[in-house]
Amino acid sequence: MENMSYSQAMQRLEEIMRTVQNGGIDVDKLSAMLKEASSLVEFCRAKLYKVDEDVKALLQDFES
Amino acid sequence: MNSLEKPFSLYSLNSLVSRAVSEALPLRYWVTGELSEVREAANGHCYIELVERDEATNEIIAKARGAIWSRIYTLLRPYFLEQTGRPFSQGLKVLLQVSVNFHELYGYTLDVCDIDPSYTVGDMARKRLLVIKRLTDEGVIDLNKELPFPLLPQRIAVISSSSAAGYGDFCDQLMNNRYGFAFYTRLFPSPMQGGGVEQGIIAALEMIASDIDMWDVVVIIRGGGAVSDLSCFDTYDLANNCAQFPLPVITGIGHQRDESVLDLVAHTSVKTPTAVAELLIHSMLGQAARLADMRQSMSTGVRTLLDNERRRLQAACQKLPSSVAMYMQEQRHRLTLYEKYIDAASPEHVLALGYSITRINGKAVRSLDGVAVGDTIVTSVSGGEITSTVTVKNDE
Numbered sequence: 474m475e476n477m478s479y480s481q482a483m484q485r486l487e488e489i490m491r492t493v494q495n496g497g498i499d500v501d502k503l504s505a506m507l508k509e510a511s512s513l514v515e516f517c518r519a520k521l522y523k524v525d526e527d528v529k530a531l532l533q534d535f536e537s
Numbered sequence: 538m539n540s541l542e543k544p545f546s547l548y549s550l551n552s553l554v555s556r557a558v559s560e561a562l563p564l565r566y567w568v569t570g571e572l573s574e575v576r577e578a579a580n581g582h583c584y585i586e587l588v589e590r591d592e593a594t595n596e597i598i599a600k601a602r603g604a605i606w607s608r609i610y611t612l613l614r615p616y617f618l619e620q621t622g623r624p625f626s627q628g629l630k631v632l633l634q635v636s637v638n639f640h641e642l643y644g645y646t647l648d649v650c651d652i653d654p655s656y657t658v659g660d661m662a663r664k665r666l667l668v669i670k671r672l673t674d675e676g677v678i679d680l681n682k683e684l685p686f687p688l689l690p691q692r693i694a695v696i697s698s699s700s701a702a703g704y705g706d707f708c709d710q711l712m713n714n715r716y717g718f719a720f721y722t723r724l725f726p727s728p729m730q731g732g733g734v735e736q737g738i739i740a741a742l743e744m745i746a747s748d749i750d751m752w753d754v755v756v757i758i759r760g761g762g763a764v765s766d767l768s769c770f771d772t773y774d775l776a777n778n779c780a781q782f783p784l785p786v787i788t789g790i791g792h793q794r795d796e797s798v799l800d801l802v803a804h805t806s807v808k809t810p811t812a813v814a815e816l817l818i819h820s821m822l823g824q825a826a827r828l829a830d831m832r833q834s835m836s837t838g839v840r841t842l843l844d845n846e847r848r849r850l851q852a853a854c855q856k857l858p859s860s861v862a863m864y865m866q867e868q869r870h871r872l873t874l875y876e877k878y879i880d881a882a883s884p885e886h887v888l889a890l891g892y893s894i895t896r897i898n899g900k901a902v903r904s905l906d907g908v909a910v911g912d913t914i915v916t917s918v919s920g921g922e923i924t925s926t927v928t929v930k931n932d933e
Contacts, residue, residue: 479688479689479824480688483688483827483828483831486831486835487831489835490831490834490835490838493835493838493839493842494834494838494841496841496842496845498842500842500843500846503839503842503843507835507839510835514828514831514832517824517828518828520689520691520719521689521718521719521821521824521825521828522716522717522718522719523719524719524721525719528692528721529721531751532692532721532723532751
């Protein structure tokens, strides 16, 4: 997931959501899929709200 | 020279010219021309030079000096700015009402009594339309608009004047947004008014382009609310550079009347730096909402899915007793049928029908093989056995 872009993560989330909504998933596999969805949501939230220190540092380097 | 003719002094000759001019041109006249020089003197007067150029060659074909006396200029200057959005300055095409003078010392001059700003507005509009037409003809006018807007416009290259309060306000607004979204900004300084705007912005765009992957969007902002000259944002080169820039350009340079050509080619154009910041925050908000929706739908989806499974299970449980009863009955029925079948096939039943079984030494005789004359055979019939001796054996 580290190398995933925000839009890729969103796409995967939507895919999981559709699968769940269509009932097209084995209950046995539900838990694993939910775990994936939950980390995807966390990943997207971090992009929105968490200041990425790497990006910040890069930009500061650039500025100096 | 005839000795009887006394020469004119220069002053008296100039006086004659002066009188001739004022007699020949006694009225006030409307004249068009380009301001090639505008100089405001300390005493409040404004001295100008008016030229006319040949349309084809652009060479100056007429020139006149003029003056706008301070009592007129103090009224005319703000009026012109208000009407045209531009200060009364060099390079503008103007329509002036003048009286024509010839002064003994200063020569030919025009005294300006009035100005018609609508002429200048018209000329500016015409030039602006020409630039727009050229960009349209070249197919570049919508290029920037066609770029997809990033889902998360977080890394923002800002082109603005470093001295302008607009940039500081813009950054404050972004960094302290009440939702807590993360933004990254960097200033690429450029003059935002006057002559250096075009080159300044183009140079800044080039710097941004050299590290294009670092940025999501370009923002061009100008602070300050006062009416000022925005025609520097109408030039072809600037618009062309922006239109073809590979990242979406958002402008917030303010516009009172018409949008500038820069606004026109930008991906998105709003009036103020504040509005630009709002736009960016709003984009992030859209994604946050989408994410929240997704989490909601996901949990609803999972709940529905589990509910459905539970219902299926419940239904199965409810149906089970009757299904079992039905199954048992079916089995019982089958069993009865089998019993009947087995009964029908039993030796007792067969013997009762009149058939018999013959055995030699306890083994059933199925053919003549193994049967010899003199053998003792036992024949079972319904109700008992008959023991006999074979006397004859006939092949059929």
